Amino acid sequence: MTVAQLSPQSQVAALPQTWDLERRHQSMRRLVDVVQQLSLARSLEAIMDIVRVAARELTGADGATFVLRDRDQCYYAEEYAIQPLWKGQRFPLTACVSGWAMMSRQAAVIPDVFDDPRVPADAYRPTFVKSMAMVPIRTEAPIGAIGTYWAVHHEPGQDELTLLQALANTTSVAMENVRVWSELEDRVDQRTRELDAANRELESFSYSISHDLRAPLRAIQGFCQIYLEDHGDTVPVEGRPILETVVSNTERMSALIEDLLRFSKLSRQPLERHTVSLDDLVRRIVSAQRAAAEPGREIDVAVGPLGQCEGDSSLLEQVLVNLISNAFKFTRGRTPARIEIGRRSDGDEPVWFVRDNGAGFDMRYAGRLFGVFQRLHSAEAFEGTGVGLSIVQRIVQRHGGQIRAESAPGEGATFSFTLGQGS
Known part of the structure; x- marks a missing residue:
């Protein structure tokens, strides 16, 4: 009621x-x-x-x-x-x-x-x-x-x-x-400050060491080359390979130092975001890689529509140069070498990838792939310093994205990356 x-x-x-x-x-x-x-x-x-x-x-x-x-x-x-x-x-x-x-x-x-x-x-x-x-x-x-x-x-x-x-x-x-x-915020802030300080010290140390090593390396390399050029005829047969090995290793060390310097600069270099045409960027990179490839190599490169993204053009160029040059390098010995560069969607997020039919690697060791100076192939089989993929990962992460790899020995590899929500 x-x-x-x-x-x-x-x-x-x-x-x-x-x-x-x-x-x-x-x-x-x-x-x-x-x-x-x-x-x-x-x-x-x-x-x-x-x-x-x-x-x-x-x-x-x-x-x-x-x-x-x-x-x-x-x-x-x-x-x-x-x-x-x-x-x-x-x-x-x-x-x-x-x-x-x-x-x-x-x-x-x-x-x-x-x-x-x-x-x-x-x-x-x-x-x-x-x-x-x-x-x-x-x-x-x-x-x-x-x-x-x-x-x-x-x-x-x-x-x-x-x-x-x-x-x-x-x-x-x-x-x-x-x-x-x-309390948690204070701990996180303190830990962040400690990590930032440690990173700055490590980067400063890496930069100083790398910078200081370049001068003596250049001197060793230069004097060995001068000696070979001016006195090569008088060098004993068994001695010439030794000098050539010294020159070769100093060149490799110089390349490694340059990569280390480039890697250490990534954290200090500010991101300058703007619209980047990945189609134009990849077209230039592929053209340059073809020109640098060994004469007579049969290389089939398929480039799909890549579109545009928001990011730092110079850093994104470094990402694509490293991934595409790796694809050219690790497909040596394949006839024909096949490289695919494209874009797909994962939900609303664009994903770019570089795929090849090259040497590949064992996924059991994928955790080492993006570490500095980590190599899954010998330097005799494939040249390199082991820093390139570390640089790629650092740049992708600074853009707010992620990178991952899929592969199997002898069956090629696929590297896929995103660039965060801003892409």
Whole structure:
């Protein structure tokens, strides 16, 4: 039976009960909303802003305070009231109701602030407060309190106290979450700073070592070449291969140092993003690789539509040069050599790939593939320094993307990469 179906007398009697029930529902919905807000709060200030408003709304009070325990004092950190109260002030735990609530670990309900020995009446005379309720934030080792105040004589009911204590309990959890979150952020920040410092030191060390090694290497290489050119006829037959080996190894070391320098510069080089036509870029690279290939090699290169992307053109050129030159290199001995360069979609994300029918590698060792100076083939079989794929991975990651490889020995390899959402 609805209220409208009752007699006028019964309707009058039922209205307060119906109103109380609706108010309970509204309060519970508001409390659920507050709990959700507090779960997302990431600072004490945000928590106090939420709680000071919610405390008034849930109890229908004229004012609310958020009190923090500061050793043996109560700090009135925040408030929301029809007139100013005590925001920013500190009082001894033994001299205020918030202190009593924290020390006794229970709620204080005071219908008349001027008729309760726990209330410092002189502090309340200049204010609008006639009645109040104070609940501790956490009943075990309280860390604060939430107070509500009325400008008329009012005795908070059990429903109001239950809502207020539920708010205080949720506030306690939110404050603990903020503390843990802050500690985690501090640890992450500290760890990030340590890693950044270590990376800078390592890059600086790599750069210095590489730079300092170049001069003596050039001297060794230059003097050996001069000696061979000027005195080659007088060098014993068994000595000439030794000198040629020295020159060859200094050239290889110089190439390795140049790659190491290039790798160390990648972290310091800023990304200059703009629209890059990968079709034009790949066309130039393939043309250059064909020109540099051994005469007579039969190389079939298929280039599909690659489109455009957003990225650093010089760095992306380095990625494609390294991948395509590897495809040309590792297909030596294949007749014909087949290389495919294309683009496909993985959901909404574009994926570019370079595929060949070359030597391939064992996927058991794929974890070493992108490491600096890591090689899966001997230098006698395929020249290189083992830095190229490390450079590729670093550039791709700096663009927010990923690179992966698929292969099998003797069956070629496919390198696929993305460039992040900005691509």
